Amino acid sequence: MRCGDFRTTYGADMAIFETSFARGCVGAFLLLLAIVPVFATTYWLDVVNRIAIAVIGAVGLNILTGFTGQISLGNAAFLAVGAYSTAAFSSRWNLPCLLVIPMSGLIAALIGMAFGIPSLRLKGLYLAMATLAAHFIVEFTAVHWEAVTGGVNGMSVPAARLFSLAFESDRSLFYLILPVAVLLVFFAKNLFRTKVGKAFIAIRDQDISAEVMGVNVFKHKLMSFAVSSFYVGVAGSLLAYQARIISPENFPLTVGIDYLGMIIIGGMGSILGSILGAIFITLLPELLRLLSGAAGGVFPGLVQLFASIKMGVFGLAIVLFLIFEPDGLAARWRTIKNYWKLYPFSY
């Protein structure tokens, strides 16, 4: 166990894992995850799959909002673009999923870049509103462009297929979703060790200084929109494979707000935060469901109230986190880790 933070090389400063112990922990965690389907019930597998999808989306949004400082309220729209692309590619041309998923991500990235263009002139609040408008425009398109999207009835999505393999059950989907999630998380983690990722952070911290330092601000903002929407598009694609039926109702504005909630509660500008936030926000309704199911015997009216309780608790969680822990769960995790680092002589 180490007790201090002594870095003597740039390499040590940039390392993803500070110690081999940390690397071992992450490796063990991944191994543990890989055998989850052996003992988890279908219900919990479904929850875990949704968490993994949420992690991808949250990491994507965090790249844009947490790391580049561009607020986006239109996340549900990019999710929808990814999901509808998947539905179109796989039902029309019957393509294998390893092709469909990145293609859906790319289409979402293109649309994301188109809506990122206003960031040439706008920032902060005004950009948030432009993305809000983007959401409603995409939603309108999904409802009314019936030839492609199936209108309000939505589309059915065939099971993800890879050669002769079909990912139909939650158990098999888990082995499709989890590797994608792990891959994308590591890509994001590495992105911020590169020039591009550092340029994103520079833009967030001070855009004028970034420009003076030779960062092409507009280009990098667009890149951030593209990478972020790619992630969200991939999440949408996996969502489509999981749900098997998609319609505009799956992507209301509140879904985008849920994702913002994830990165707020998890921690802005932190990959670990996106993961923790995604877990928190996805588990919250499940725990509430369990609780209200347990309390339903005592208060029979509780089950009808479930939807509003869920909404209220979500809002309350966001407000409380913003007031009491604005840096999110990631900061809490750091505090806890630092406490144990020097235990029992922590100060």
Add this chain to the structure above:
Amino acid sequence: MEFFLQLVINGVVIGSIYALVALGFVIIYKASSILNFAQGELLVLGAYICLAITSSGHVPLPAAFVLTLLFAATLGVALERVILRPLIGEPLISVIMVTLGLSSILRAIVQGVWGTDTKPFPAVFPSDPVMVGPVPISRGYLWSVGCVAVLLLVFTSFFRHARAGIAMRATAFSQQVALSMGISVRRIFALSWSIAAVVSAIGGILLGSIRGGVDGSLAFIGLKVVPVAILGGLDSVQGAIVGGVVIGVLENLSGGYLDPILGGGVKEIAPFVALVLILMVKPYGLFGKVHIERV
């Protein structure tokens, strides 16, 4: 022609209510630079509270109206004190998220207490229409336009002549200077939230009585006033009025003429298409103060 006139008149009526809600939006933004995404929920809450007071029996409508406004004013102050004040000086995303969280809480309360079904709203105005030229207009419409006009006059003169109004403008201009002139910035924030809650409640009651019913979908107006406020300029009271009427007419006209071609729903989307265009061409709106900054 008659169709056109009907659309324009409907547009002006709905636009005047947009103007009212946008006014609340603008007042909060002006005083504290907070974009309140919970404005729509405040509107729905106001309508339901008024409904609950009148339907409990004994209370006549005017008294219920006044009680609702009192409630809204108190609620506004409480929200500012409990939720917004701890976030002064936090980054923009936190402030946006906290109002989104607030809207989620308020929606949960409304749904939990009153359910999701449409509740009939008592008919406040007589139902026989007034003829203006060839076009029949319902009395509720005239009343709401009248109410909105009066309120807007009141607020314009409030900002111009009343002590508190001038203090609010000073705070909007610079909080530091306002503080050094002996203005309590906290009180100004509280005042702006209570005014915003009150105008939203009035908007909710008017809208409820025009439509004859209240349900959660009214909250969508809270998002529709975003284009209104942007078109007029986020920090301009006159802008909110002009923007409200323009957007109201625009959405009715585009809905009336484009719905048959595009298959419905144009009304809901037109303000947002306009929003994108305005943001591209003139981000500070018609009457907003232009901040020159590099982006």
